Amino acid sequence: MSKVIRIGTRDSELALWQAKTVQRALEHTGHSTKLVPVKSTGDLNLDQPLYEMGITGIFTKTLDVAMIKGEVDIAVHSMKDVPTALPKGIVEAAVMKRASNKDILIHKGIDFLNAEGIIATGSLRRKAQWLNKYPDHRVVDLRGNVNTRLKKLEENNWNGAIFAAAGLERIEIKPENYIDLNWMIPAPAQGAMLVVAMEDDDYCRNALSALNHKESEICVHIEREFLKTLEGGCTAPIGALARILKGQVHFEGALFSLDGKKKIDVQKAVPIEESENLGKLCAQTILENGGRELMQEIKTVLNN
CATH class of the missing domain: 3.40.190.10 (Periplasmic binding protein-like II)
Incomplete structure (x- = not known):
């Protein structure tokens, strides 16, 4: 079986560049594709700060809906914009090789x-x-x-x-x-592109599996696990970076107060084979060192 893979993307210049990169990679492996650009809520409302909109996945929601309705087959995202919990029925199909995280x-x-x-x-x-x-x-x-x-x-x-x-x-x-800004800890998964597909779409998932970059996938999953454990979503000042150097995963993460006066950070290095729960363990260290109270402070301020 073969089909034309409809690639959902936001219509900004950067989003289209990302979608075309995935399109070229798929066509290089012999698949037929078609780009389907859509506007997201985040693109339409430029007057309000993102955290004030209170919507998780504001840049991904429109594409999620298009996928669930069967209007597109896959979607390409800047991975840092993607909520740590994907909608039911949608799965990660490929993490492209990461670009600069700076x-x-x-x-x-x-x-x-x-x-x-x-x-x-x-x-x-x-x-x-x-x-x-x-x-x-x-x-x-x-x-x-x-x-x-x-x-x-x-x-x-x-x-x-x-x-x-x-x-x-x-x-x-x-x-x-x-x-x-070498001193600034990036957003979890900054510089990485994620392609998602429907869980029951074996054709697209198989096509995309050839595009997955394993080292990038390992690092961004650790960073996103750190974010998820802290319950940051897109609203808390959380930075996280995992890098693989000589068979070890080096991780640094931090949680800041909204005014920048408080900083709780963590650094840890483990062999790759022991890195499965690294993000979660580092987040728990932050929570136990005052992070739980700081997260509550942040949520209280943002929800008022």
């Missing part, structure tokens, strides 16, 4: 770093980590696709804005005026 600062000159400054980001994680390092700065909300955010930075009196390096590199618009 956050970068696009700036208008870096003199402000040692003085007062205004930084833009729509991410609670980036905001909390920035304020942890630069408590005298002000952080303003920034929403929209990559191109929209770059334009807003240009038009406003902000000193800089924080972006994921992978997104800018993928669509080749990374400007020269940037610095790597």
